Amino acid sequence: MGKLLIVGTVAFDEIETPFGKTDKILGGAATFIGLAASQYNVESGIVSIVGEDLPKAYLNVLKDKNIDLSSLEIVKGGKTFYWKGKYHNDLNSRDTLVTELNTLADFNPVVSEGFKDADVVMLGNLHPSVQLSVINQMEKRPKLIVLDTMNFWMDNALPELMEVIKHIDVLTINDEEARQLTNEYSLVKAAKAIQKMGPKYLVIKKGEHGALLFHEEKVFFAPALPLEEVFDPTGAGDTFAGGFAGYLAATSDLSFNNMKNAVIHGSNLASFCVERFGTERMEILKKEEVTKRLHQFKALTQFDIELQ
Amino acid sequence: MGKLLIVGTVAFDEIETPFGKTDKILGGAATFIGLAASQYNVESGIVSIVGEDLPKAYLNVLKDKNIDLSSLEIVKGGKTFYWKGKYHNDLNSRDTLVTELNTLADFNPVVSEGFKDADVVMLGNLHPSVQLSVINQMEKRPKLIVLDTMNFWMDNALPELMEVIKHIDVLTINDEEARQLTNEYSLVKAAKAIQKMGPKYLVIKKGEHGALLFHEEKVFFAPALPLEEVFDPTGAGDTFAGGFAGYLAATSDLSFNNMKNAVIHGSNLASFCVERFGTERMEILKKEEVTKRLHQFKALTQFDIELQ
Incomplete structure (x- = not known):
């Protein structure tokens, strides 16, 4: 079993879609990644910060999935993001x-002792300085650092983002962000440029259009x-990242072939996430369904063309 | 060897992209499909119409690929689309x-005797009445009719479009067109609705985002x-259609598994088409490159997750 450290928000989300709307419900990048x-x-353990206003039941959703919350700070009298x-x-x-932002405005992440030797660190979307601080607290270089x-x-x-991405192995961003970061319209060229910035692997998320994994010429x-x-x-994006990092932590195989599998696993879980509001679907998702x-x-992707 | 009848334009294209521009060059749906x-x-044979102004060299591009032009009308003194x-x-x-439109404005397609028994008919993008006329001229029901x-x-x-698509096997359109035709935003729902209109197979082209093949629940x-x-x-879209229909005509296997292969072949050829202006790349494309x-x-799509 691999050890996975997750950094990101645990938050209140209030969502309106064409199909309905919610009150304040459980959300946040670390929540989706952890689930x-x-x-x-x-x-798994989550590094995050919340206020006392976050219902205990929400934290129990995470605890029930055996997610360690010893690195989650609860600010007395504070309000949750x-x-x-x-x-x-x-x-x-x-x-x-x-x-x-509420308590997130002054977030100084503290990694608990038990997770300073995590095999995989999944840095969810947050200020890059917070992401870097977590890397610096690790007692040895994790086998894999993924940053969203x-x-x-x-x-x-x-500048802070460019600094932290020097220290990571996998960057996950969407197609427009890849273009913005590199000034290259072609995603193939953008991928080459990003690999020169530090990460040896790049995942470009294209939402309903899928995801691309780049590594060297592959x-x-x-x-x-x-x-x-x-x-x-x-x-959905956080769920993708959580499936990707979770699968890699569990299998301890960081080959390109296994990263392909991790991308499929991430896409698979994301397809469930969008079926209900917020975390609803992920909370009850069964292994057989996965x-x-x-x-x-x-069936969607495999074909049988015989090639010499 | 299968017999493939192609219907569509043979045309002058004049193109400007961010990388440069052309004079009037050879273009047209039937041209790209044929190549x-x-x-x-x-x-293969092409049913089309051109004016006398189309250089002989352009027709020779098609003849050199052994494409039969006995169903291509050359209008004396006429101008090409x-x-x-x-x-x-x-x-x-x-x-x-x-x-x-020029000569295309009064196009009455005439299928030459030698192609009335074609195995596969590829109806390129044209007025649906022209497409229907070609179907009606076939002496027996082709094994496969594809319509773009x-x-x-x-x-x-x-109304004419709805009539002709009752008579076809495969419809190829893009994602926005699938939505327009069905008033369904979800492509899965759109695919179900279109299969009720006639075609048992649907290809939704998403350009740089790939292509989806739907059949029943698959x-x-x-x-x-x-x-x-x-x-x-x-x-690129016509090249996709030409690769799809050409591969199916050549293999004479209309199973869903072979249609998957045909979609890959079409995508593969389209990836070459966009590398140069107009037909340039397709004219010189070699089998080894394909x-x-x-x-x-x-390598792009295959993965090895072991499943029970």
């Missing part, structure tokens, strides 16, 4: 209506499963 | 600057090969 990784044989957003009709774009980020940090903390593509209904895309859908991924 | 299909062991377009910087969208169309005909000739996805440079997208890139498609 996804819990599908695999890993010992809160995001409110509304998706457009195509579900591919959204407006952020409210962002309250977004255009917000490219716009507002680019490239692998995993489609998103075509779904009859996408209900709520919130957390395996069944992996068969669908095989 | 793509010539990669396979097929006996002419399209001029300019691509935007992302190459995903374009403006049509000029469309001159676009939103223009949905806007301007929907779905297969072929990515587009991630390319360092896309030079000119003109003809095979080599099929290996890349395998």
Whole structure:
């Protein structure tokens, strides 16, 4: 069993989609990453910060999945990070209506002793300085460091972002962000440029259009499963990252071939995440359902052209 | 060897991309379909119409690939269909600057005797009444009828389009057109709706995001090969269709498994088409290059997750 350290938000989300809306519900990058990784044989811990206003039941969702919360700070009298957003009709774009950083504004992450030797570190989308601080607290270089980020940090903390990505193995960003980071329109050229910045592996997430894995001259593509209904895309990218990192931590095989499998596993879990609001689907997801859908991924992509 | 009848334009194209521009060069749906299909062991013929202004050298490009032109009408003193377009910087969208129908305005297709028994009919993008006329001229039901169309005909000739698609086996359209035709945003739902309209197979082309093949409850996805440079997208969709239909005509295997292979073959050829202006790349494309890139498609999509 591998040990996986997860860094990211544990948050209140309030979501409106064309299909309905929620009150404040459990959300946050670390939450989705942790739930996804819990599908695999890993010992996971979350580094995060919340306020006392976060219901105990929400933390129990994570504890019930055997996720260690000894690195999760609960600020007395503090308020938890809160995001409110509304998706457009195509579900591919959204407006952020409210962002309250609250306790996240002064987050100094502290990794508990038991996780300073984690095999895999999954740095969820957060300020790059927070991500770097976690790397620096590790007592030995983890076997694998994966970092997820977004255009917000490219716009507002680019020097810090460039610094932290020097120290990581895998970067996961979306196609527009890859273009922004490199000024290259071609994703193949962008991938080459990013590998020169530090990470030897790059995952470009294209939402409903799948994900690309780049390493040296190699490239692998995993489609998103075509779904009859996408209900709520919130957390799909984090779920992908959690499946990717969780699978790699559990299998302890960092070959390119196994990274391909990890991309498929991440895409597979993300296809469940979007079926219900927030974390609903991931909380009740069963191993048999995961395996069944992996068969669908095989059927979706595998072909038998005989080649000399 | 299968017999393939191709219907579509043989045309003058004048193209501007961010990388340069052309004078009037050889283009047209039937041209690209024919060049793509010539990669396979097929006996192809084109049903089309041109004016006397089309240089003999352009017709020789097709003849040199052993494409039969006995169903291609050359109108004395007539002018050939002419399209001029300019691509935007992302190459995903374009403006049509000029469309001159010329001889195409009064096109009454006549299928020569030698092709009335074709095994496969590939109806390239044209007025649905022209497409239907060709079907009606066949002396027996072809083993496979594939139809490509676009939103223009949905806007301007929907009743005729709905009539012709009752008679076909495979429809190829892009994602936005699938949504327009069915009023369904989900491509899975759109695919179900389209199968009720007639075609038992549907290919949804997503350009740089690949292509989906639907049949009953089954779905297969072929990515587009991630390319360092896309030079000119003109003809990529027709090249895809030509590879798809040509491969099926050559192999005479209409199983779903072989259709998957056909989608890969079509995607493979389309990845070459975009490397040069117009037909340049397809004219000189060698079998060894095609095979080599099929290996890349395998590497791009195949993975080894062991499933119970």
